[in-house]
Amino acid sequence: MLDSTLRKWIDAPLNSVAKLVPQKISANSITIVGFLIGVLSFISIIKGQFTLALIFLALNRFFDGLDGAVARRHGATDLGGYLDITADFLLWALLPLGFALHNVETALAAAVLLSSFAMSMTVFLAFAVLAEKRGAQTSAQGKKSFFYLAGLAEGAETIGFFAFVMVFPSQFIVAALIFSAFVYISVLGRLMVSVQQLKEPTNGQN
Numbered sequence: 001m002l003d004s005t006l007r008k009w010i011d012a013p014l015n016s017v018a019k020l021v022p023q024k025i026s027a028n029s030i031t032i033v034g035f036l037i038g039v040l041s042f043i044s045i046i047k048g049q050f051t052l053a054l055i056f057l058a059l060n061r062f063f064d065g066l067d068g069a070v071a072r073r074h075g076a077t078d079l080g081g082y083l084d085i086t087a088d089f090l091l092w093a094l095l096p097l098g099f100a101l102h103n104v105e106t107a108l109a110a111a112v113l114l115s116s117f118a119m120s121m122t123v124f125l126a127f128a129v130l131a132e133k134r135g136a137q138t139s140a141q142g143k144k145s146f147f148y149l150a151g152l153a154e155g156a157e158t159i160g161f162f163a164f165v166m167v168f169p170s171q172f173i174v175a176a177l178i179f180s181a182f183v184y185i186s187v188l189g190r191l192m193v194s195v196q197q198l199k200e201p202t203n204g205q206n
Contacts, residue, residue: 010065018069027071027080034063035087038094045098045166053098054166061159064088085125088155092117095162099172109176116183123187127194157182 021030041056064087071080093114100110161179165172 011069014065014069015073017066018073021066021070021073023074025070027067027074027076028083030063030067030070031080031083031087034060034067035091037063038087038091042091042094042098045095046101048102048169050166050169054163057095057159057162057166060091089117089121092158096176099165099169099176102169103172106172106176109173109180112180113176113183116180116187119187120183120190123190123194127190127198130198154186 037056038060041053041060044050044053044056064084067080067084071077096110096113096117100107157179161175165175168175
């Protein structure tokens with residue numbers, strides 16, 4: 001929901017930083033390093049080192065934005081787009097697991113959260129595949145390697161949720177259930193938009 005608005009504020013600074021990145025440093029390498037930093041956030045959660053986990057998450061998100069800026073400057077590839085979305089989805093799957101491994105009492109809430117993420121990712125990627133087939137394009141969330149179907153719960157909201165539970169880990173169960181409901185609503189919204197758009201025939205179809 002907030003991603004398109006935040007893009008107006010973060011793209012220019014990231015593009016400025018990207019100008020400082022040497023040509024020999026690829027966007028893919030930045031993506032991989034960023035993901036590994038995200039794994040450190042996951043490990044920190046398991047150990048109960050939540051401040052450190054938050055720092056690693058912030059660094060991960062910086063690298064996630066920087067890789068796109070570098071790709072736009074040095075040349076984007078399909079592999080880069082694949083690594084970018086895969087790294088994001090893997091991280092969002094790891095972080096709830098980290099809370100469950102840290103405290104078994106949070107396991108049910110973490111499972112509900114992971115369920116909502118799985119549904120959101122399924123709807124998101126399924127539409128992206130068919131949107132690509134139809135030649136649909138959007139730049140609302142910045143230039144992407146795939147069609148980005150907006151929703152109530154996007155990257156900014158997800159980052160905000162994890163930042164909150166890292167600052168207030170004792171509130172994870174309540175916060176996870178509330179955010180899961182928010183994601184489920186987003187899933188329903190994306191389903192409705194997808195059905196509405198995909199039921200329209202493309203050129204040459206009946």
